[in-house]
Amino acid sequence: MEKTTFTKLFTPFDNQADARFAQLRQSGRECFGAAALPTTRTEDWRFTNISPITATPFTLANNVHARVKLDSDHPTVLFVNGRFAKQAPESIGASAEIGSLARATTKLSQLARIASDRDSPFTSLNTSFLNDGAYVVVPDGNVIATPIEIRFHSLVEGNAPAIHPRTLVVVGKNACVTIVERYSGNAAYFTNAVTEIAVGEGAVVDHVKIQDESTTAYHIAHTAVVMGARSNFTTHYVSLGGALVRNEVRVRFDGEHAEATVNGLYLASGTQHIDNFTLIDHAQPNCASHELYKGILDGKSHGVFNGKIFVRKDAQKTDAKQTNKVLLLSDDATINTKPQLEIFADDVKCTHGATVGQLDPLQLFYLQSRGIPLDQARRLLTFAFANDIVGRLKIEALRDELEQRIVR
Amino acid sequence: MNMLTIKNLHARVADKDILRGINLDVKAGEVHAIMGPNGSGKSTLAGVLTGKDAFEVTQGEVLFEGKNLLDMDPEERAGEGIFLAFQYPVEIPGVTNSYFLRASVNAVRKHRGEPELDAAAFLKIVKQKMKILHMPEDLLKRNVNEGFSGGEKKRNEIFQMAVLEPRLAILDETDSGLDIDAMKAVAEGVNALRSKDRAMIVITHYQRLLDYIVPDYVHVLAEGRIVKSGPKELALELEKHGYDPIKMTVPA
């Protein structure tokens, strides 16, 4: 099947798509056509076999957005099967523009500039189907107090569709915003998401991604971030669902004295496969990056952490720290970790570390000796491990939600 | 009726025989001290009574309130009212004392068929016990034993005991590593819990603690057997003469 499972959909897709992004789609398709799909011989994909995806005869998603309800106590934009469905409230005043990319008026020149179509064939594939997506623009100096949520929900009836959610976030100078991206769905489908985030000079962006796809879905995501001078970006990248998952987070420093925190939490059981690829590009001096990924693997699941840090020649005084910790809850779960530090500057501080462990029998016995049943003790200790990440989330409702998912 | 009956208990760990025929009867209201040199099997006995699975019981029987204790999981034993103050309390990063204690109290209540406590009711009980034991205000927010000094850990064990109100409390060297003031505080906490319905087994290496927690009986454990039992004065004798003369009276 290979690429044709996607390319055969180009024409039918264009028949119902807007001409607005036709040119971007075209350049995406050229890029996709020229690139080879990754195999396990491709260095950055060594531990992930995508053939279940390329072997699936995908369809275009149905337009069923009217049937999905939206309730939320903070500004939320809902997309169903990749199409804008609704948002609440309609507008959040002049403080920020949020909504559908199809109706966006400014900053569209940033599209496909933050995430390059050459980064991965799946990125150019997403651009090949660009028609709609989420759009958040925060003008210079604006501070948005409530989180803005972007929800991509897949509602599948019949054959598995390939859905290509796209998000563009542009945050102006000294502006401040919290963005929550959420992915969910029923049944079998393929989500191929690209999120582009431009963090302006001195801006502060707090990003959370909750990937809660169905356990039969495929999910490939590329989150690309470009950071201006003195800006601050934090992401908490949480993976719960999906049969085969590949997360790419690429952060590039485009100005000095910026700071990025890239944290991840991935939970897998059954035969789930979750691959985390991160690339922190210290292209400028005096920047700091902190990376902490934690994985909890049960059943016969398979986790991958592949963390790249580039420190370019002129990026003196770089401070980069990378940590990957994995908790194996079963003997059949496996993890592959591969830190890759490529350092071309000499006055830098770069550290990395990885640990793989199991639940501590002494801790389990201590809890049991206090009356706590063994399975509850296991869940409690598992949550304690995850809480290192969950506890850092600033939004209490999300902390509670994740605690429920792990403890109960 | 005995609360606890230990009959000819043998246990091993890693193919090594450690307990070699322990017999002990404990009645409600009694405090038994178990003394003995390092490595004599005191912690092993505590571990076997609480169900630590590293220990393999090869012979004998333990009855708690007439029920076969050795058939129960550790959490069931706790539910039945057995509590161990650990010699080495375990640190649990990422779990707060309040979360842990509430999970524990409610698990024990559930075992007894009592309704769970809500957050407010739980807090009320806990605050009251904290006051009695002079526990620091921030205790509940801190992670279980994480970053605690040796003395704080031991006091936290006694605090948990006070909250759980067990029927049988086993204190494993709760005095070791404590300065005299900390030891007095711990002893005060323990004495406050002495009652006619509750029994205690106080394991200690030194006689010192027994000046503050005065036992009804003292037993000397050596090489996995109780080699001598007597009234509280036996502890003083041990203090004077050490364990060796007693050990020599062990029949081969």
Ligand SMILES: Nc1ncnc2c1ncn2[C@@H]1O[C@H](COP(=O)(O)OP(=O)(O)O)[C@@H](O)[C@H]1O
């Ligand atoms: N997990 C274990 N593995 C091997 N040997 C052990 C283990 N636990 C205890 N022992 C051995 O059992 C004996 C009794 O230990 P313990 O009960 O801790 O003594 P005490 O508490 O009286 O100092 C010691 O010789 C000790 O080395």
Ligand SMILES: [Mg+2]
């Ligand atoms: Mg001991």
